[in-house]
Amino acid sequence: MATSDIYGLDFGTSNSAISVLTDGHARMLPIAQDAAEIIPTLLFFPDYASEVCIGERAIHEYVESGMKGRLMQSIKSFLPEVGYHGTPVGGKYGFMTIEHFVALIIEDIKKRADMLTGQDIKRVVLGRPVVFSDKPEEDAVAEKRLIKAAERAGFEEVYLQQEPIAAAFEYEQQLTKDETALIVDLGGGTSDFTVIKLGPNRFAQHDREHDILGVHGFRLGGNDFDADIMWNNGVAYFGKGATYTEMHQTMPIPNEILLTLCTWQKMSLLKEPRTKEFLRRLIKTGSDPQRMKNLNTLVNENLGYSFFQSVEAVKCALSESDEAMLLFDQSGIRVNETITKVMFEEVVKEKVMRLNEEIDHLLKQCALSPKDIDSVFTTGGTSSIPCIRNLIAHKFGAAKIKSGNTFLSVATGLALSGKQFI
Ligand SMILES: Nc1ncnc2c1ncn2[C@@H]1O[C@H](COP(=O)(O)OP(=O)(O)OP(=O)(O)O)[C@@H](O)[C@H]1O
Numbered sequence: 001m002a003t004s005d006i007y008g009l010d011f012g013t014s015n016s017a018i019s020v021l022t023d024g025h026a027r028m029l030p031i032a033q034d035a036a037e038i039i040p041t042l043l044f045f046p047d048y049a050s051e052v053c054i055g056e057r058a059i060h061e062y063v064e065s066g067m068k069g070r071l072m073q074s075i076k077s078f079l080p081e082v083g084y085h086g087t088p089v090g091g092k093y094g095f096m097t098i099e100h101f102v103a104l105i106i107e108d109i110k111k112r113a114d115m116l117t118g119q120d121i122k123r124v125v126l127g128r129p130v131v132f133s134d135k136p137e138e139d140a141v142a143e144k145r146l147i148k149a150a151e152r153a154g155f156e157e158v159y160l161q162q163e164p165i166a167a168a169f170e171y172e173q174q175l176t177k178d179e180t181a182l183i184v185d186l187g188g189g190t191s192d193f194t195v196i197k198l199g200p201n202r203f204a205q206h207d208r209e210h211d212i213l214g215v216h217g218f219r220l221g222g223n224d225f226d227a228d229i230m231w232n233n234g235v236a237y238f239g240k241g242a243t244y245t246e247m248h249q250t251m252p253i254p255n256e257i258l259l260t261l262c263t264w265q266k267m268s269l270l271k272e273p274r275t276k277e278f279l280r281r282l283i284k285t286g287s288d289p290q291r292m293k294n295l296n297t298l299v300n301e302n303l304g305y306s307f308f309q310s311v312e313a314v315k316c317a318l319s320e321s322d323e324a325m326l327l328f329d330q331s332g333i334r335v336n337e338t339i340t341k342v343m344f345e346e347v348v349k350e351k352v353m354r355l356n357e358e359i360d361h362l363l364k365q366c367a368l369s370p371k372d373i374d375s376v377f378t379t380g381g382t383s384s385i386p387c388i389r390n391l392i393a394h395k396f397g398a399a400k401i402k403s404g405n406t407f408l409s410v411a412t413g414l415a416l417s418g419k420q421f422i
């Protein structure tokens with residue numbers, strides 16, 4: 001075993017990946033069953049078996065089992081929720097804490113990586129967003145939980161690195177001259193930025209602290225864009241705009257229920273007996289029985305994740321074309337709706353404006369203006385959205401935008417960060 005080996009693990013809200021640093025070189029590990037380098041950050045607890053399924057295996061079992069079980073996604077987003085300690089999942093696991101959920105995923109990734117490296121590597125650099133939460137006490141809780149999970153998963157030395165700084169180190173490998181770069185990492189749950197000095201003359205230095213001119217981040221990611229599409233184009237199929245009549249009074253379907261549909265992980269809350277009974281009554285008392293049936297089916301058959309797969313697919317398709325179809329046809333729920341890029345951009349306009357403001361905030365914090373930035377390196381899945389790319393191009397000039405591997409730059413950079421810890 002090369003004693004200097006260390007892993008770089010990007011535990012992402014949507015996707016996770018791991019790389020290894022050997023003799024100063026970072027190498028991504030093809031951990032997925034099909035030898036891909038990323039796995040979805042998902043857990044599935046099937047009703048019929050006591051074993052948990054992780055990553056791409058979770059999706060496979062969720063579909064195979066006819067959605068019979070508990071699928072958990074975006075677990076990273078729960079880390080700063082101080083009031084959320086865990087949840088019962090049944091089977092041999094019983095009540096599980098948030099650290100335990102995270103540990104299951106990290107442990108699985110570690111095992112896959114150890115198989116590929118033929119080692120039992122105990123050191124890891126874990127990524128963390130600049131901001132888990134803007135409340136410092138919540139942020140500290142999230143960080144503590146993440147470290148605890150990594151230790152529980154079998155790591156003995158756990159180091160943390162901010163995700164945009166890791167991405168910067170990966171980008172640095174392609175540079176032939178020194179520059180001041182803005183790194184924009186837009187993921188599934190958070191947006192993270194850094195302004196940093198990079199280049200061949202800086203790369204070899206052990207301590208890079210003085211190169212970091214500023215970091216900034218906030219909680220906005222691809223999941224929020226999905227929720228916007230759901231609210232504007234999806235929820236109508238489940239009762240938005242419909243009414244129901246009770247005690248001779250006609251009322252709109254409660255917003256509280258419709259808003260819950262925009263975060264599929266929360267849909268299971270609608271299975272609580274009183275709500276379930278209310279939803280069942282809507283089929284008789286609602287103004288649009290088909291849509292009321294759709295609502296009941298979506299909730300009772302656990303179709304939230306499947307529906308959001310369609311929502312996410314339309315969002316990604318709109319990164320390539322001017323219009324795309326929101327398509328869903330399962331258990332009697334039929335959705336077939338054209339969404340144009342213009343409509344999508346209108347719906348997410350405020351979020352994109354917020355991104356712009358947050359970038360301005362960082363530049364101000366660094367006492368820099370766009371002309372002082374030599375390059376803008378974009379990474380993370382959400383950075384593919386054209387109106388976001390246009391915003392950056394407009395602000396800094398299109399020629400300054402640089403991209404690498406959207407889904408792997410953070411993991412690679414985390415391993416490269418390992419140099420400062422060994
Ligand atoms: N072509 C695309 N167009 C728009 N969005 C995309 C595209 N491809 C992926 N995404 C979105 O990118 C997000 C996932 O990106 P990524 O894997 O970088 O996030 P993550 O690292 O898991 O999250 P985080 O860094 O916030 O913890 C998802 O919301 C996904 O829908």
Ligand SMILES: [Mg+2]
Pocket residue numbers: 012013163185186187188380410
């Ligand atoms: Mg990420």
